[in-house]
Amino acid sequence: MSAIKAAETVLSVRDLKVQVATPAGARAVVEGLSFDLHAGETICIAGESGSGKSMTALSVMRLLPEPMARIGGGEILFGERDLASLTEGEMRRLRGNDIAMIFQEPMTSLNPVLTIGRQLGEALQAHRTLTGSALKKAVVAALEQVRISEPERRLKQYPHELSGGMRQRVMIAMALALNPRVLIADEPTTALDVTVQAQILELIRDLQRERGTAVILITHDMGVVAEMADRVIVMNHGKVVEQGPVGQIFTAPKQPYTRELLAAVPKLGALKGSEGPMRASAAPAPVADIKPTPVPVRPVVEVNNLTVRFDIHGGLLQRVVRRVHAVEKISFSLKPGETLALVGESGCGKSTTGRALMGLLPFTGDVLVAGTPLGGLSRAQLRPVRRDIQMIFQDPYASLDPRMTVGDLVGEPLTIHGLASGSELEDRVAWLFSRVGLDRDHMHRHPHEFSGGQRQRICIARALSLSPRVIVADESVSALDVSVQARVLDLLQELQDEMGLSYLFISHDMAVVEQISHRVAVMYLGQIVETGTRAQVFDDPRHSYTRRLIEAVPIADPARKRESFVRMEGEIPSPVHGLDYQPVYAELEDIGARHLVAREAA
Amino acid sequence: MAAYLLRRLGQTLLILIGISLVTFILLYILPADPARQIAGRSATPETVANIRAQLGLDQPFLVQYWRYATGLLHGDFGRSYLQKTEVAELIASRLPATLLLMAGAIVSELVIGLTMGMVAAVQRGSKLDQGLMVLSFVGVSTPQFVIGILLLYVFAVLLGWFPIGGYGTFRHLVLPSLTLGLLGAGWYARMMRSAMLDVLRQDYIRTARAKGLARWQVILGHALPNAVLPIIAMIGIDIGIFMSGIVVVESVYGWPGIGQLAWQAIQRIDIPIIMGVTLISACAIVLGNLIADLVAPLIDPRIKLR
Incomplete structure (x- = not known):
């Protein structure tokens, strides 16, 4: 794209410094950042959490959470003006009109008590005198540009009535309605499902092409960087590590940090042709290699026709009026030492399945854990079964009680089950700590003293404390930075090799799933639509939904950048149905070597 | 919406019955005697007993409450003991x-x-x-x-x-x-x-x-x-x-x-x-x-x- 090189400079950041007030005085969170943004160009600012990338975005908009954070030096030149020294009133006239921004969380970025029409109209009225039917026309036009279905109807709707993808479209409509010269997108697709992410990325790219908007895209996802960027700025701890054209960053990174960051990114398709999962150590672990025709081993988890439905009550007597069909008749089994991945998008029932397995939800169908059927067990009867099956959750911040020491947290299951006390408990916890790579001297600290990755290790230690045979890992690495994520995945695999653990690995991330699993089950609307070995599902996906999922994943290789994503309109239908609804069960067909695929209506 | 209002109305009725019962019990076990208050200090025990009978205060608790509650259903809050007017x-x-x-x-x-x-x-x-x-x-x-x-x-x-x-x-x-x-x-x-x-x-x-x-x-x-x-x-x-x-x-x-x-x-x-x-x-x-x-x-x- 040589035309871009010659294009005019829209925004020029010179030696930017952003400071945050701490009890110990001002601390720089961004330092010495300089770049030029040209018309029609996309610059990606990439980095892990704490790299200062979001702070950079907020400083350009002058939306830093003052007085805690402020611009401590440097210039942000927009044309003749230095944004860093404008008054709030002058800045207000630029925001939305010349420079617009979209944020990470479409769920919380729109005001819940105001209609879409009002929020969009207001954005227009802030800079133009528009009223009545002219305003309505402009709002509808803005919604049409982001390809929202039934734009007229959306005007009267509230944010909670729209899906995440639609809300992000509304945010984009709002940001681009006045044709700003610069669009800042702070992790615009991080909270969205992959297929929706593909739609949103394509939308941003199309609108940018039409209008020549310059885009600053902030992201932690190197796949998104490779798909979207013309130039890349890699940041770490507030400093620029490296910047350059996207091809150069990916093919010939100069700095070790960039190389590490790229190496840690799980790449979809990296394991093409191989049967077992990727191993952390160079030496392949023979134990875990499950051949397509394995010796008959009794599965440690057997699930037959598992169905979970939630009732929605209403009416005068609070009778059941509708049901959420969360999981519909799914069957699978998990062998010792095996990892089965349940993958799918939000609302497909994968987490519900995991929770049913833990006996945390009422369900119908048969679930056997280590040979014991879970159905109809009382709480007391469930307790011994729980020793065999443990869970690691997604959010390592929310799943540790902030008032307990981490040692107590890890030892608590042992106390509850009456398995250890006193010095024995202490020894056992210390062993668990060292096993997951934590310093045993840290046992007496509290959760807030640990980083996200360390906390997830604490959660793993807690899950391991009862020596379970199965661990249900529900999006357990999704909240972690890629480099941390890679190390936690390594740990999980080491533990599996060593202890013969089985994992039910619930995830939306196709690349991670490809790395860790032996077998994969793809879920869609509460049912399994395709299941088989990792190689079968990833190298030869047969169901159209599986293909869509794989196709939608951004690939961290700018050489494979797509001209356009496969156009995927529409979103996953709702699983809420009336009482007389009869679910249609997709029949699974064996297309050879236990590769099961749901039959699709032609 | 109509169902919601109906249910709230039902709840309100239960609350009112509960409150009237509790208040009635509290007044019943109160050591003070309304009949004596009305009769005045110098009244004889017979007068007081008469007044008590007139007001129905000599009846068992449940009978008293039943009379009051059935009155309420007809919109009758009873008469004031002292002001002699409808409550x-x-x-x-x-x-x-x-x-x-x-x-x-x-x-x-x-x-x-x-x-x-x-x-x-x-x-x-x-x-x-x-x-x-x-x-x-x-x-x-x-x-x-x-x-x-x-x-x-x-x-x-x-x-x-x-x-x-x-x-x-x-x-x-x-x-x-x-x-x-x-x-x-x-x-x-x-x-x-x-x-x-x-x-x-x-x-x-x-x-x-x-x-x-x-x-x-x-x-x-x-x-x-x-x-x-x-x-x-x-x-x-x-x-x-x-x-x-x-x-x-x-x-x-x-x-x-x-x-x-x-x-x-x-x-x-x-x-x-x-x-x-x-x-x-x-x-x-x-x-x-x-x-x-x-x-x-x-x-x-x-x-x-x-």
Whole structure:
């Protein structure tokens, strides 16, 4: 794209410094950042959490959470003006009109008590005198540009009535309605499902092409960087590590940090042709290699026709009026030492399945854990079964009680089950700590003293404390930075090799799933639509939904950048149905070597 | 919606039955004897027994309650022991004054409290914020009769802006409303400040600023409707708190409401009046909460009444 090189400079950041007030005085969170943004160009600012990338975005908009954070030096030149020294009133006239921004969380970025029409109209009225039917026309036009279905109807709707993808479209409509010269997108697709992410990325790219908007895209996802960027700025701890054209960053990174960051990114398709999962150590672990025709081993988890439905009550007597069909008749089994991945998008029932397995939800169908059927067990009867099956959750911040020491947290299951006390408990916890790579001297600290990755290790230690045979890992690495994520995945695999653990690995991330699993089950609307070995599902996906999922994943290789994503309109239908609804069960067909695929209506 | 209202009505009936029963029991086990009160000190035991029989007080508890409850179903609240008039009439003649006073109190606590809280939140950490919070604390912790007397002394006696007592014009209403409302205003100022601070941290406030909206548009258009939500629910509870406040406020200002009626009745153990006022207060509290619940979805579309 040589035309871009010659294009005019829209925004020029010179030696930017952003400071945050701490009890110990001002601390720089961004330092010495300089770049030029040209018309029609996309610059990606990439980095892990704490790299200062979001702070950079907020400083350009002058939306830093003052007085805690402020611009401590440097210039942000927009044309003749230095944004860093404008008054709030002058800045207000630029925001939305010349420079617009979209944020990470479409769920919380729109005001819940105001209609879409009002929020969009207001954005227009802030800079133009528009009223009545002219305003309505402009709002509808803005919604049409982001390809929202039934734009007229959306005007009267509230944010909670729209899906995440639609809300992000509304945010984009709002940001681009006045044709700003610069669009800042702070992790615009991080909270969205992959297929929706593909739609949103394509939308941003199309609108940018039409209008020549310059885009600053902030992201932690190197796949998104490779798909979207013309130039890349890699940041770490507030400093620029490296910047350059996207091809150069990916093919010939100069700095070790960039190389590490790229190496840690799980790449979809990296394991093409191989049967077992990727191993952390160079030496392949023979134990875990499950051949397509394995010796008959009794599965440690057997699930037959598992169905979970939630009732929605209403009416005068609070009778059941509708049901959420969360999981519909799914069957699978998990062998010792095996990892089965349940993958799918939000609302497909994968987490519900995991929770049913833990006996945390009422369900119908048969679930056997280590040979014991879970159905109809009382709480007391469930307790011994729980020793065999443990869970690691997604959010390592929310799943540790902030008032307990981490040692107590890890030892608590042992106390509850009456398995250890006193010095024995202490020894056992210390062993668990060292096993997951934590310093045993840290046992007496509290959760807030640990980083996200360390906390997830604490959660793993807690899950391991009862020596379970199965661990249900529900999006357990999704909240972690890629480099941390890679190390936690390594740990999980080491533990599996060593202890013969089985994992039910619930995830939306196709690349991670490809790395860790032996077998994969793809879920869609509460049912399994395709299941088989990792190689079968990833190298030869047969169901159209599986293909869509794989196709939608951004690939961290700018050489494979797509001209356009496969156009995927529409979103996953709702699983809420009336009482007389009869679910249609997709029949699974064996297309050879236990590769099961749901039959699709032609 | 209709189903929701029907269910709430059913709940209200149960609440009223419960409250009437509890009040009746409390009055029954009270050591004081209404018949003796009516008969006077010099009456003979026979006279007292006669009066007791006339009033039906010699009947077993359940019979007494049954008579009272079946009367209620016909809209009969009974007759006052001492004033010899229908309780329903007595209450009806005094209720408008009390309702007016409560409405005035709600308006003053909302206007004063919400404004103070909003200004304090927006100016967080400033001298103004600190001053307003001290003031709200004074409002919360000063007994109502002290506030009443202070307001009377300053605004009626010293400045002469408002009448000292009585009922009839808007000027009569101002001081009693303020006296009744200041306690709530103090609470609301504190609640509003923390709700507002919380809302101002939300992502959608940042979005509103990113659109280029002016500060006042962000605060009044985006933050206020969200911050006021938790406070709406409190107004229903306030009516209950007011019920105890009006007894004090009405006697300080000579306001002819049911607070005074109740106070006189309690002193003389006039059971039908006590019961009547209690039930009417319970109705008012239930109704206040219902209105608060019905208003909430008008502000927050996510709330669905089921």
